[in-house]
Amino acid sequence: TKTMQNQHAPIPELYVSHESAQKLKVEAADLPSWDLTPRQICDLELLMNGGFNPLKGFLSEEDYNGVVDNMRLADGTLWPMPITLDVSQKFADSIEPGQDIALRDQEGVILAILSITDRFTPNKAKEAEKVFGADDIAHPAVNYLHNVAGPVYLGGPIIGIQPPMHYDFRARRDTPNELRAYFRKLGWRKVVAFQTRNPLHRAHQELTFRAAKECQANLLIHPVVGMTKPGDVDHFTRVRCYEAVLDKYPAATTTMSLLPLAMRMAGPREAVWHGLIRKNHGVTHFIVGRDHAGPGKNSAGEDFYGPYDAQDLFKEFEEEMGIEMVPFKHMVYVQERAQYEPADEIEEGVTVLNISGTELRRRLAEGLEIPDWFSFPDVVSELRRTRPPRSKQGFTVFFTGFSGSGKSTIANALMVKLMEMGGRPVTLLDGDIVRKNLSSELGFSKEHRDLNIRRIGYVASEITKNGGIAICAPIAPYATTRRAVREDIESYGAFVEVHVATTIEECEKRDRKGLYKLAREGKIKEFTGISDPYDVPENPELRLDTDGVDVDYCAQQVLLKLESMGLIGAE
Ligand code: PPS
Numbered sequence: 001t002k003t004m005q006n007q008h009a010p011i012p013e014l015y016v017s018h019e020s021a022q023k024l025k026v027e028a029a030d031l032p033s034w035d036l037t038p039r040q041i042c043d044l045e046l047l048m049n050g051g052f053n054p055l056k057g058f059l060s061e062e063d064y065n066g067v068v069d070n071m072r073l074a075d076g077t078l079w080p081m082p083i084t085l086d087v088s089q090k091f092a093d094s095i096e097p098g099q100d101i102a103l104r105d106q107e108g109v110i111l112a113i114l115s116i117t118d119r120f121t122p123n124k125a126k127e128a129e130k131v132f133g134a135d136d137i138a139h140p141a142v143n144y145l146h147n148v149a150g151p152v153y154l155g156g157p158i159i160g161i162q163p164p165m166h167y168d169f170r171a172r173r174d175t176p177n178e179l180r181a182y183f184r185k186l187g188w189r190k191v192v193a194f195q196t197r198n199p200l201h202r203a204h205q206e207l208t209f210r211a212a213k214e215c216q217a218n219l220l221i222h223p224v225v226g227m228t229k230p231g232d233v234d235h236f237t238r239v240r241c242y243e244a245v246l247d248k249y250p251a252a253t254t255t256m257s258l259l260p261l262a263m264r265m266a267g268p269r270e271a272v273w274h275g276l277i278r279k280n281h282g283v284t285h286f287i288v289g290r291d292h293a294g295p296g297k298n299s300a301g302e303d304f305y306g307p308y309d310a311q312d313l314f315k316e317f318e319e320e321m322g323i324e325m326v327p328f329k330h331m332v333y334v335q336e337r338a339q340y341e342p343a344d345e346i347e348e349g350v351t352v353l354n355i356s357g358t359e360l361r362r363r364l365a366e367g368l369e370i371p372d373w374f375s376f377p378d379v380v381s382e383l384r385r386t387r388p389p390r391s392k393q394g395f396t397v398f399f400t401g402f403s404g405s406g407k408s409t410i411a412n413a414l415m416v417k418l419m420e421m422g423g424r425p426v427t428l429l430d431g432d433i434v435r436k437n438l439s440s441e442l443g444f445s446k447e448h449r450d451l452n453i454r455r456i457g458y459v460a461s462e463i464t465k466n467g468g469i470a471i472c473a474p475i476a477p478y479a480t481t482r483r484a485v486r487e488d489i490e491s492y493g494a495f496v497e498v499h500v501a502t503t504i505e506e507c508e509k510r511d512r513k514g515l516y517k518l519a520r521e522g523k524i525k526e527f528t529g530i531s532d533p534y535d536v537p538e539n540p541e542l543r544l545d546t547d548g549v550d551v552d553y554c555a556q557q558v559l560l561k562l563e564s565m566g567l568i569g570a571e
Helices: 002-008 018-028 038-048 061-070 089-094 124-132 140-147 176-186 202-214 235-246 267-280 309-321 357-366 377-386 407-421 431-437 446-465 479-490 504-510 515-520 551-564
Strands: 033-035 085-087 100-104 110-115 118-120 152-160 191-196 218-223 254-256 285-288 324-327 331-334 339-342 395-400 426-430 469-473 494-500 542-544
Touching: 002 176, 018 110, 038 110, 038 152, 061 118, 061 124, 061 152, 089 152, 124 140, 176 218, 191 202, 191 267, 202 218, 202 254, 202 285, 202 331, 202 339, 218 235, 235 254, 235 377, 267 285, 267 309, 285 309, 309 324, 395 407, 395 446, 395 479, 395 551, 407 426, 407 431, 407 469, 407 494, 407 551, 426 431, 426 446, 431 446, 446 469, 446 479, 479 494, 494 551, 504 515, 542 551
Parallel strands: 033 100, 191 218, 191 285, 218 254, 285 324, 395 469, 395 494, 426 469, 494 542
Antiparallel strands: 085 152, 100 110, 110 152, 118 152, 331 339
């Protein structure tokens, strides 16, 4: 019963009282301040509300070294993950240990005060090797460490002023103490938690319910809504999916709470970290599956961790952590018996059905059937709403080529043909239109051209995100800039680069606007193809040779390309 009392008793938070907070906030306005990154905001929230108990702030250098080297703070306490405040060199140079700084959210609201005790430059290669298992940027956290995180870490205790603001799913968010109080109120003594960053399907429902039954515990679905693996289904969609699955458990056995954690995908160390966080939330049992918090493949195409490394490490520290591991059974559907069963309990000769994550994404992308044995109809329709098939998603067609190559004319013809087909709104971002409405102050230096293209890319990415078709037709002479725009857009939909490959000789011969003549006479400076560079696209989705062919034919070729990419076509 001692453990039960501990499990329900409040754990320490780092917040000051309401009155002190108001006062501190006013005083903190004069302190040097650091604008927290999204990941730092997640870390700070769990530091302040006790989710990262026993941490009292961002790690000091001594604690950091202990955590990196052997998963222990300087005083010997088990803690597997470096929780550090990474800052720019410039900011680090502007402050001194001994000083207090204000930590602000992205709108400038002061959330906490950090009393700096330590300022140090970490050995990131070592951190990567020790914590994540390899200094390989195919690992999302290693990539973050090298390419996003600042070079200097600040350590020291935190004084919490207010939690970060959340406007979404407020009723589903609980601090560790709120969950503890909830379990106490309901008389839940044994609680098994399920950690997830993916939508739940039938197999998950089966396995979590079985896990709860086996340890005679109540069940907490505890999904991460802070930061997960890049490319995951967004948390808004996932939470709507989870709510649909929640109805499938017997009433009063199961609850759900959202965890604002920024995951690192650190496999074994992450599993131990997750366990400690759940323990802080009043949980007694924790489900650890195959490849728990796995980061995917390394740059040699192999797994970073063995499939059961996380279970092994968790088991090693289970007693010290005071939370019991429930090993995840891999559940598969047995067709003959129309039910899910643990894969290791199935005899030879029966038909086992399975749909992998990749296959599920393919079926969603192509609008194909997803059977009822695999998932719940409500979950599937939520996923379909968020990930419509390609033929209903937005996309961008990006023409590039010399002035007078025919970009605008072909782009116009394409727009009209797409409007004739209907279904999605179409916007033409022609060079002239953009330079009039978005970029009227810009000239033709490299810097200005890049700015112009980035603006076009931004507007096109918004259109693409919202399910429309953006047709862009600037010269866009620089390959690196075109690539940056492609990357912005591809997170929302397809980017179709069309090189209008009319030669400079032909453009000059046509000289529709008389600009080439002026350029030759030196009356227009920095003229693309005459006195300014043009990087020929190396791998465009389509290259149009306009020599001796009419506009209609060119536009037709683009349409055929779009069709072959699945972007337009039969309903
Ligand atoms: S860029 O490089 O992508 O930002 O250029 P863009 O916005 O497409 O603008 C190109 C049009 O501007 C006219 N123009 C020039 N083009 C190239 N170089 C110089 N120095 C220049 N000065 C003016 C020209 O008419 C281009 O129009 P298009 O429609 O391409 O013929």
